[in-house]
Amino acid sequence: MFNFTLGSGRANADISQVFDVVVIGGGPGGLSAAMYAGRYSLKTLLIEKKVVCGGQMATISSIENYPGLDKPVSGSHLAGEMESQAVKMDVKILHGQVTSVNFADEIKELNTPKGLIRARTVIICTGAQPRMLDVPGEKEHMSKGVSYCATCDGHLYLDKTIAVVGGGNTALEETVTLSKFAKKIFLIHRREEFRADKLIRNKVKAVPKIEFLHNATVRKIDFSHESNKHILVSVKGEERTLDVDGIFIFVGIEPHSGIFGDTLKLKYGFIVTDEEMGTNVEGVFAAGDIRSKNLRQIATAVGDGAIAAFSAAKYLAD
Amino acid sequence: MLLNEEVRGQLKERFRDLKDDVKLVIFTKKDDCRHCGDNQKLMEEIADLSGKISVEVFDIQADKEQVDKYGIDKVPATAVVGREDYGIRLYGMPTGYDFVSLIESIHLVSTGETQFTDEENKYLKGLKKDAHLQVFVSPGCPHCPAATIVAHQMARVSGKVRSDMIDSSQFPQLASKYKVSGVPHTVINETSSQLGAVPAPVIIKKINESAG
Numbered sequence: 001m002f003n004f005t006l007g008s009g010r011a012n013a014d015i016s017q018v019f020d021v022v023v024i025g026g027g028p029g030g031l032s033a034a035m036y037a038g039r040y041s042l043k044t045l046l047i048e049k050k051v052v053c054g055g056q057m058a059t060i061s062s063i064e065n066y067p068g069l070d071k072p073v074s075g076s077h078l079a080g081e082m083e084s085q086a087v088k089m090d091v092k093i094l095h096g097q098v099t100s101v102n103f104a105d106e107i108k109e110l111n112t113p114k115g116l117i118r119a120r121t122v123i124i125c126t127g128a129q130p131r132m133l134d135v136p137g138e139k140e141h142m143s144k145g146v147s148y149c150a151t152c153d154g155h156l157y158l159d160k161t162i163a164v165v166g167g168g169n170t171a172l173e174e175t176v177t178l179s180k181f182a183k184k185i186f187l188i189h190r191r192e193e194f195r196a197d198k199l200i201r202n203k204v205k206a207v208p209k210i211e212f213l214h215n216a217t218v219r220k221i222d223f224s225h226e227s228n229k230h231i232l233v234s235v236k237g238e239e240r241t242l243d244v245d246g247i248f249i250f251v252g253i254e255p256h257s258g259i260f261g262d263t264l265k266l267k268y269g270f271i272v273t274d275e276e277m278g279t280n281v282e283g284v285f286a287a288g289d290i291r292s293k294n295l296r297q298i299a300t301a302v303g304d305g306a307i308a309a310f311s312a313a314k315y316l317a318d
Numbered sequence: 319m320l321l322n323e324e325v326r327g328q329l330k331e332r333f334r335d336l337k338d339d340v341k342l343v344i345f346t347k348k349d350d351c352r353h354c355g356d357n358q359k360l361m362e363e364i365a366d367l368s369g370k371i372s373v374e375v376f377d378i379q380a381d382k383e384q385v386d387k388y389g390i391d392k393v394p395a396t397a398v399v400g401r402e403d404y405g406i407r408l409y410g411m412p413t414g415y416d417f418v419s420l421i422e423s424i425h426l427v428s429t430g431e432t433q434f435t436d437e438e439n440k441y442l443k444g445l446k447k448d449a450h451l452q453v454f455v456s457p458g459c460p461h462c463p464a465a466t467i468v469a470h471q472m473a474r475v476s477g478k479v480r481s482d483m484i485d486s487s488q489f490p491q492l493a494s495k496y497k498v499s500g501v502p503h504t505v506i507n508e509t510s511s512q513l514g515a516v517p518a519p520v521i522i523k524k525i526n527e528s529a530g
Contacts, residue, residue: 002320002356003457004417006328051463052418058460076414076460084324113433143500143513151458153500155487226497246499 005076007052007083013092015117018107019045021312022119024098025256027055028298029288030125031082032305033312037123038089040313045119046086047112049097054079055127056253056289057298060170061151061177065197066298074151078298103263103281121312124260124271124279124286125305128253128296133165137221137231138249145223145246150174157246159183163231165218166250167194172204174250185210186242188233190217213240221247255290267292277308283315320356321363332421333368336428343374343397345381345390353411353488357394360411364424371424389480392489396420400427405473410485414457419466419483432471438518441526442476449479449525452505454486454498464515465502472518479525 021037023030026048037044052058060075087093094114102109103122110117130148132138138146147153154177162182164175167189173196175187187210194201204210213235220232223246231247233240255269265272265280270292277285287304289296321329342361346354358375365371376384378393388397388407396408398420404427412420425431434442451469455462466483473481486493486501496505504512504521507528512521 002411002413004321004325004413005415006325006421007418007463050460051422051467052415052460054460058415059458061458074458076458084328143503144497145499147500149459149461152456152461153459155456155490156493156499156501158490 003074003077005052005080007080013045013094015045015094015115017043019043019117019119020316021045021121021123021309022047022108022110022117023123023125024110025055025125025127025288025290026050026053026083026093027125027127027288027301028057028079028082029127029290029301029305029308030055030123031079031086032302033123033125033285033287033309034091034305035082035086035089036306036309037312038086038091040309042309042313042316044089044091045117046091046093047098047110047117048093048095051095052079053083053093056129059149059151060173061154062173063298064173065169076151098259100259101263103284106283108283121283121285121315123277123305123308123312124264124284124290125288125301126256127289128255130249131252131254133218133249133251135218135220137223141221141223145229146221147246147248148250150177150248153246153248154178154181157182160245161243162186163188163218163233163242163244163247164250165189165247167191167196168250168252169196169200171250172196172200174248175204175210176200176207178248179207179209183209186213186233186244187211188213188216188218191215218247253289253296257290275307276311277304278311283312285311319363320360326363326367329364329367329421333370333424335425336368336370337430338370338401338428340371340424340428341374341399342371342424343376343384343388343399345376345378345385345388345393345395345397347378347393351393354394357396357411361396364420370428392492394488398423398427400430405477405480406470407480407482409482410488412457412483412485415460415463416455416457416466416483416485418463419455419470422463422467423470423483426467426470426474430474432475434471434475434518438522439475441522442472442479445476445478445525447478449476449528450507451479451481451521452496453481453483454493454496454501454503454505455483456485456487456501459501461515462502465504468515468518468521469504472521
């Protein structure tokens with residue numbers, strides 16, 4: 001009935017040692033890479049900047065498309081399972097942010113507020129964050145009506161009218177979640193057809209409280225006045241004002257690659273790797289959403305993580 | 319049992335680091351409190367996992383003296399008390415990611431370990447006016463434990479700071495009163511607020527401003 005997320009808690013890793021593998025980022029790619037590295041008996045440290053692991057997965061209300069799940073589970077649940085599986089393989093977890101890296105020598109160096117961390121190999125799994133719409137009013141009203149997390153904020157819109165922006169799997173899945181709270185939802189998508197899988201499209205279409213606005217883009221968000229919260233939307237070239245109490249935005253992701261820009265080859269901000277997850281620097285690998293690739297799913301992230309750990313093990317053995 | 323065998327095992331391991339004894343002072347209500355019974359059960363199960371953790375139970379209507387002593391105004395409520403009462407409270411039954419905050423709070427009051435710099439500690443210890451932090455959270459919010467932990471750590475360091483974690487899904491009217499439309503959302507001294515999980519200096523600056 002109740003879900004109790006525990007997380008890895010206080011890290012007790014001895015960071016004075018040189019690790020065989022340091023994984024940066026505790027989303028599904030990072031947890032998979034760390035778990036596999038642990039299974040190869042490599043001294044492995046995972047660094048997660050948040051108090052809890054899971055990355056973007058932790059904000060998903062219901063995961064249905066990950067193999068092996070007979071019934072949908074929450075992202076927080078799956079993150080907890082992946083984390084404890086990694087910890088069982090003797091993976092150490094440190095909560096802190098990597099502020100800069102030096103990949104010039106054989107022993108790689110990572111700076112964190114908790115001290116300098118040294119590693120023979122590094123697997124970058126820093127993932128991404130939700131992309132902003134970049135329209136007037138969005139930044140000013142972030143967390144004041146503008147949200148990127150249905151599982152965090154959905155309950156605050158009980159019996160209210162909201163807008164959801166996006167047309168991919170995440171947008172439509174989260175619209176279904178939000179329909180449990182909101183009395184009416186405008187689903188705004190810039191194209192004629194949704195990009196989401198047919199299964200999810202059909203699910204959304206079956207919810208009567210959702211009004212679909214195709215070929216529509218949000219022009220402005222104005223939640224300045226409590227009694228007159230609204231957004232301006234262009235629908236097929238015509239402007240419409242929608243009175244909504246909140247807006248949830250799911251229009252893609254932005255990579256977390258800022259600290260690697262000078263060292264690693266990037267494409268649109270994503271790290272370029274070969275098929276074995278190797279970057280342009282020997283001993284440095286990347287996995288999950290941070291990689292330049294076409295399909296970003298939990299399933300592809302964990303696959304990347306497994307390959308990256310295998311490649312790291314091979315690099316260390318050679 | 320609310321906690322499964324695996325979580326119980328992990329908690330036992332986690333509680334080995336505890337130093338000072340911790341008392342979970344729970345406030346309940348006989349009727350009209352959906353999660354009071356389960357909250358009490360949860361805290362009792364946690365206390366069973368370490369000899370350093372104990373539970374005291376009071377009723378918000380019957381135990382007026384204790385209600386005043388701990389400054390409780392809604393239930394379910396849990397005061398996490400160490401060698402002394404540091405003003406750390408959890409309102410609502412802590413599930414999901416709020417459970418992380420509960421376990422971290424137990425560690426915090428017991429060990430006193432924080433991530434603050436000497437300068438931040440100095441400012442907090444030198445506070446002249448009272449500061450009341452109300453951190454609105456939700457069980458599904460992975461960003462929320464960071465906000466709660468910073469506020470609770472501030473209360474642990476300074477006798478002038480009180481820190482409440484409030485589950486916005488269990489106290490929707492309170493969330494509505496403070497116009498909470500996204501979590502984490504920290505209300506500072508009723509006069510200002512901070513959105514998102516931010517480092518201590520940001521909260522300290524707002525306390526400073528609100529203290530005039």
